[in-house]
Amino acid sequence: MSVFIDTSGLLAVLDADDRHHGEADAAWQEILSSGENLVTTSYVIVETFALAQHRLGMQAVKVLHGDIFPVMAVEWVTEATHRAAVEMLITASRKRLSLVDCVSFAVMRRAGLRGAFTFDRHFREQGFDVVPRKEKSWT
Numbered sequence: 001m002s003v004f005i006d007t008s009g010l011l012a013v014l015d016a017d018d019r020h021h022g023e024a025d026a027a028w029q030e031i032l033s034s035g036e037n038l039v040t041t042s043y044v045i046v047e048t049f050a051l052a053q054h055r056l057g058m059q060a061v062k063v064l065h066g067d068i069f070p071v072m073a074v075e076w077v078t079e080a081t082h083r084a085a086v087e088m089l090i091t092a093s094r095k096r097l098s099l100v101d102c103v104s105f106a107v108m109r110r111a112g113l114r115g116a117f118t119f120d121r122h123f124r125e126q127g128f129d130v131v132p133r134k135e136k137s138w139t
Helices: 008-015 021-032 040-056 060-072 079-092 097-109 119-127
Strands: 002-005 037-041 073-075 114-118 130-131
Touching: 002 097, 008 021, 008 060, 008 114, 037 040, 037 097, 040 060, 040 073, 040 097, 040 114, 060 119, 079 097, 097 114
Parallel strands: 002 037, 002 114, 037 073, 114 130
Antiparallel strands: none
16 A cells, blocks of 8 residues: 655654644654555655745755655656646635645546545545544555
8 A cells, every 4th residue: 555645744744843743743653664655746845845945944855855755756747647637726716725736636546545644634625534543554
């Protein structure tokens, strides 16, 4: 099985002041020790780098680049995936839904991924299982 890794989960792990930090850190450690494949997208990387740099500084970017992103498989977003996500975003017509989220949903569906490490409610709204959660299994 594989787990999709979203920006909100990563930022909560990195930021000790984040309201979800405790549960995010515990879930992250569990995910790492589970042996699951970790998957993210190039768009999540760009988004996470930008937010971490702005909110937490360059040390957080160094941790992301050197320690966190190397343990993940990166799905590089193609033009076709980008176009499909733009259509999804426009069709949804929701102010707070982002293009990065729509790309994530498209990649997850195409890869058959069910679980996401995230605090973004849009993943649950799209029918994905989100972590942290009480169950220990991603299946």
